[in-house]
Amino acid sequence: MISTSLRTEQAFNSNPVSLPESINFNNFIRVFKLANIPAAMANSLIITAFSVLGQIFFGSLAAYALTKMNLKKSNVYLSMYLFPIVFSIQMVILPVFVIFKYLNLIDTHLGVILIYIATGLPISVFILAKFLKTVPNSLCEAAQIEGASHFQIYYKIILPVIKAPIAAIAVINGLSVWNDFFVPFMFFTSGKIKTLPLGIYLFNQDHFIKWTYVSADILMTVFPLIIAYILLQKYVIKGVMEGSLKG
Amino acid sequence: MLPSLILIGFIYIGPLLYTIFLSSTDWNGISRSFNFVGFNNFIGIFKNKDFLLPLSNTFIFAIATLIFQNLIALVFAVLLNENFRGRNVFRTIFFMPVVITTVAIGWIWRLIFNPFYGPIAYVGKFFGIGFLTDIRWLADSRIVLYSIILVNIWQWFGWNMVIYLAGLQAIPEELYEASNIDGASFFAKFRYITIPLLIPAITINLIMTTIGGLRIFDLPFIMTGGGPGHASETFVMKIIRSTFRDNRVGFGAALSVILVILIFIISIIQNRYLTRAEESVE
Numbered sequence: 038m039i040s041t042s043l044r045t046e047q048a049f050n051s052n053p054v055s056l057p058e059s060i061n062f063n064n065f066i067r068v069f070k071l072a073n074i075p076a077a078m079a080n081s082l083i084i085t086a087f088s089v090l091g092q093i094f095f096g097s098l099a100a101y102a103l104t105k106m107n108l109k110k111s112n113v114y115l116s117m118y119l120f121p122i123v124f125s126i127q128m129v130i131l132p133v134f135v136i137f138k139y140l141n142l143i144d145t146h147l148g149v150i151l152i153y154i155a156t157g158l159p160i161s162v163f164i165l166a167k168f169l170k171t172v173p174n175s176l177c178e179a180a181q182i183e184g185a186s187h188f189q190i191y192y193k194i195i196l197p198v199i200k201a202p203i204a205a206i207a208v209i210n211g212l213s214v215w216n217d218f219f220v221p222f223m224f225f226t227s228g229k230i231k232t233l234p235l236g237i238y239l240f241n242q243d244h245f246i247k248w249t250y251v252s253a254d255i256l257m258t259v260f261p262l263i264i265a266y267i268l269l270q271k272y273v274i275k276g277v278m279e280g281s282l283k284g
Numbered sequence: 285m286l287p288s289l290i291l292i293g294f295i296y297i298g299p300l301l302y303t304i305f306l307s308s309t310d311w312n313g314i315s316r317s318f319n320f321v322g323f324n325n326f327i328g329i330f331k332n333k334d335f336l337l338p339l340s341n342t343f344i345f346a347i348a349t350l351i352f353q354n355l356i357a358l359v360f361a362v363l364l365n366e367n368f369r370g371r372n373v374f375r376t377i378f379f380m381p382v383v384i385t386t387v388a389i390g391w392i393w394r395l396i397f398n399p400f401y402g403p404i405a406y407v408g409k410f411f412g413i414g415f416l417t418d419i420r421w422l423a424d425s426r427i428v429l430y431s432i433i434l435v436n437i438w439q440w441f442g443w444n445m446v447i448y449l450a451g452l453q454a455i456p457e458e459l460y461e462a463s464n465i466d467g468a469s470f471f472a473k474f475r476y477i478t479i480p481l482l483i484p485a486i487t488i489n490l491i492m493t494t495i496g497g498l499r500i501f502d503l504p505f506i507m508t509g510g511g512p513g514h515a516s517e518t519f520v521m522k523i524i525r526s527t528f529r530d531n532r533v534g535f536g537a538a539l540s541v542i543l544v545i546l547i548f549i550i551s552i553i554q555n556r557y558l559t560r561a562e563e564s565v566e
Contacts, residue, residue, distance in 0.1 A: 130524070130540070216385035218502045223524075234387040238506065241391055255388045266383045267376070274379055274446055 077236035078261070084146060084232060085214045088153035089207050095154065096161030096206070097199060100169050130223055137224070144227050152220055157210045168202045208269075215262065233258050338522040341429055345518065346497030348430070353437045354489055357444030362478075364445070365452045375449070379442035386439065390506030393435045397421035422508055432504050439503075440496075444489045451485030452478070487558040494554060498547055519543055 137148050176198075218234040225235060237258050360378060364371050381389060396403055399420060421431040459477050479486075501520040517525075523539045 212383060216383075218385065218387050218506075234385040237385070237387045237391065255391055259384055259388045262383060262385075263380070266380065274375065 077231045077233045077258075080146070081215055081232040081234075084149055084153070085211050087146075087150045088157065088214045089211045091150065091154035092157040092161045092210055093203055093207060096158055097165055097196070097203065099158070099162045100165035100199075130219075134223065143224055149220055149224050152224070153210075153214050153217075157214070161206050161210065164202055164206060165199060168199060172198055338517045338519045341517060342498055342500065342519040344429060345433055345436075345500055346494055348433045349436055349440075349497045350490065350493045352433075353441050353493055354444055354486075356437065357441045357489070358448050360441070361445045361448035361452055364449060375446070379446055381439040382443045384439075386502040387506050389435065389439050390503050393438075394422065394507055397431060399423075428508060432507055435507070436500070436503055440493075444493065447485050447489055448482065451482045455481045483558070490558065491551065491554055494550060495547060498550070499543070 133152065134143070137143050140148075216234060217232075218238065221232040221235040222238065225231065231239065237255060241255075364375055364378075404421075420427075422428050455478065459481075463472070463477060499520055500518050501524070504518050505521060519539070520543070523543065
């Protein structure tokens with residue numbers, strides 16, 4: 038199965054046959070410029086980074102508030118967070134699009150980031166809340182006796198404690214945002230801003246006869262992630278496994 | 285002070301909630317001419333019948349992936365649960381497709397399935413297996429849906445597999461040892477120890493696969509765009525098409541509402557069934 042991606046690389050040189058004659062790097066260079074891969078990568082990076090940061094920030098705040106602050110009806114709110122997990126952006130894409138159009142958020146980085154934060158929050162809050170419940174309350178109570186404000190408790194106690202689940206959430210969510218196609222496809226309508234997956238789609242639309250170009254494009258787009266994956270795969274898989282146990 | 289921070293968290297839920305409300309306001313006719321169409325959209329859907337094909341495609345897709353993806357994932361998880369050298373390598377390899385963007389996977393498989401340039405046809409030609417050279421994976425409207433299902437399973441079974449692995453590794457060894465003393469066969473052990481204790485993992489996987497299957501869009505869109513004809517069009521595709529291409533905004537909105545309700549009902553049924561299974565295990 039992995040060999041199939043190696044094949045695409047070989048397909049560069051000779052068109053119908055799947056074996057290479059000579060390694061030809063010209064294709065790579067040409068496609069690199071044509072498809073503007075650096076720009077797409079930068080966009081993907083920005084969007085992924087800010088989305089994940091937003092999810093973590095708001096998710097952890099919400100999780101802390103819901104579990105440790107003893108609000109009335111906090112359980113109701115917590116289950117409300119469960120509700121949207123069933124939904125996915127595809128189902129509510131239409132109204133969101135209308136709202137965003139009204140707010141002038143189409144074709145902006147901010148709009149897309151907001152969507153990702155909104156869709157990533159339920160699961161993040163859920164996992165973090167579950168985790169926080171296992172943390173003994175005595176920690177926070179001790180701090181409160183010392184006169185710490187809620188914000189300080191959050192900053193000094195909670196944050197260090199939840200490093201592990203946050204790492205897992207960051208990885209899983211980051212992965213899905215980076216690889217996502219649907220949201221950029223719907224919301225970057227002018228074609229001026231591209232993320233990597235959208236870039237592949239747009240490029241291949243124009244060039245799909247030239248399988249050599251297509252393969253070059255795909256390979257270069259996917260390459261950084263595969264490298265990152267191979268280096269980090271232990272954490273990725275671990276994150277999924279632990280996340281599922283909590284769920 | 286912090287309660288206000290919670291509020292910020294809620295504002296992000298806001299889009300999701302508002303969308304539910306808005307999609308029900310399609311009853312007021314979110315169309316260019318703002319007519320109060322009322323229920324006509326829904327009636328139109330049921331009269332029109334051309335939502336039936338995408339709907340059935342989506343159902344077939346969801347059910348097929350549900351069954352086969354999970355089965356394959358479970359088998360591999362059991363196999364990889366044994367300690368053997370290089371098992372982590374396999375685990376990494378099987379999980380890798382999950383990490384690659386669906387767009388890329390769609391295109392790679394388009395090439396693989398290609399009857400002129402693709403490896404499958406090449407193998408067929410080389411070994412003289414006519415079946416492999418003649419089959420039109422993506423152009424034959426009878427099998428195109430199943431070709432896409434195949435690719436989807438290939439991409440995602442690693443995800444399910446890893447979750448099953450986590451569940452398997454949580455089963456205490458003593459249970460198996462105790463059953464060995466009682467002389468239990470492999471199948472007996474599987475049926476009475478493994479499966480019951482795996483129910484939480486099974487639950488998660490089933491629900492995720494179902495919901496994912498019902499809202500599938502990326503893969504078929506990249507691989508065939510819904511073709512040939514409408515043979516591989518999925519429900520979400522139909523929503524997008526109606527709304528953005530055909531400008532039938534009210535229609536698309538009504539379809540979205542149906543989808544939401546559908547997924548909601550199915551999830552509740554699944555949830556009830558599976559939590560009952562979980563409880564019976566305890």
